[in-house]
Amino acid sequence: MNPPVVFISYSHDSAEHKAWVLDFATTLRNRGVDAVLDQWDLRPGDDLPHFMETQLSSCDFVLMICTEVYVEKANAGAGGVGYEKMIMTSSLLSRINNNKVIPIIRQKGANKLPTFMQSKLYINFSNDDEIEYSFDDLLRTLLNAPLYEKPPIGTAPFAPMQSSRPDRTSDGIRSVMEAIAATANQSRKGTIFFDTAVKNSSLHRLSFERYFAEASDQGLVFRSHAIVQLTDEGREYIFRNGIVDL
Numbered sequence: 033m034n035p036p037v038v039f040i041s042y043s044h045d046s047a048e049h050k051a052w053v054l055d056f057a058t059t060l061r062n063r064g065v066d067a068v069l070d071q072w073d074l075r076p077g078d079d080l081p082h083f084m085e086t087q088l089s090s091c092d093f094v095l096m097i098c099t100e101v102y103v104e105k106a107n108a109g110a111g112g113v114g115y116e117k118m119i120m121t122s123s124l125l126s127r128i129n130n131n132k133v134i135p136i137i138r139q140k141g142a143n144k145l146p147t148f149m150q151s152k153l154y155i156n157f158s159n160d161d162e163i164e165y166s167f168d169d170l171l172r173t174l175l176n177a178p179l180y181e182k183p184p185i186g187t188a189p190f191a192p193m194q195s196s197r198p199d200r201t202s203d204g205i206r207s208v209m210e211a212i213a214a215t216a217n218q219s220r221k222g223t224i225f226f227d228t229a230v231k232n233s234s235l236h237r238l239s240f241e242r243y244f245a246e247a248s249d250q251g252l253v254f255r256s257h258a259i260v261q262l263t264d265e266g267r268e269y270i271f272r273n274g275i276v277d278l
Contacts, residue, residue: 035066036174039087042097043105052138053097056157059167065174093174094133098145098154106146134173164238168204179203204243205250206273207235212253212260213275224260 038060042053050071060067068087074080088094096102135154137143145152155173157166172178180203211233215224218232230240247253252266262270270276 035064036092037066037068037090038093038095038174039068039084039091040095040097041084043099043102045099045101049099049138056097060171060174063167063171065171092132095170096133096135096146096149097138098135099138100142100144103144103146106148134170136170164236165242167236168239204235204239205247205252206275207233208240208243208247209252209266209270209273210275211235211240212262212266213270215260216262224262226255226258226260229260 040053040057042049044050054069054071057067057069057071068091070080070083074083133149133152135145135149135152137145137154137156137158139158143154143156145154155166155170157163159166208229211229212224214232215229216222218228219225226244230237233240235243244253244255247266248255250265251263252269253263254261271278
């Protein structure tokens with residue numbers, strides 16, 4: 033699969049904000065997304081409006097980093113000179129596919145969007161303590177790996193609701209269970225060490241811990257200090273989802 037091309041639109045509020053955007057874009061590239069950013073892709077003397085229009089027409093997604101300043105400039109249609117021309121105005125937005133624009137909230141105590149984007153669902157990156165969860169939501173969208181996949185129409189209309197949970201085929205719990213199964217297979221005695229399972233997973237450690245807690249709440253696993261134990265329900269999950277063939 034070719035990596036999705038993502039154009040990052042933001043306002044140059046401060047040196048601190050520019051550094052945050054640079055870290056944000058770097059993380060995306062490290063995780064398989066072709067992020068386009070003026071700090072890399074522009075040189076002194078380049079035409080800023082031309083760069084922005086070209087990238088907007090060719091990219092797969094546009095990420096709007098919505099700070100308070102960004103929202104004010106977008107609503108005012110502010111142009112000006114230099115880097116302020118990087119603000120995406122509604123007239124420019126109307127010339128691209130509106131479905132590929134994803135607002136990213138980066139504000140303190142507010143969730144403001146530009147007026148012409150009010151109906152859009154956004155991803156909140158304001159809380160640095162929860163930033164890995166925000167990246168998980170964003171990457172699932174960019175890489176087309178939804179938390180739940182839409183199940184097919186069934187043929188058992190009277191099946192109880194407890195047996196009708198979504199078939200998790202690409203979510204975090206499955207990733208955790210795959211790592212646990214792989215760790216168990218590597219161990220001669222079948223002992224599953226938590227840290228080894230983390231290393232066997234493609235998830236960030238914070239994401240792994242989050243989904244492990246969900247798996248534990250569902251009775252699939254439990255943890256005793258450094259060791260993970262699979263429950264009978266956990267083993268059944270592994271076989272039912274084809275992680276290990278019977």
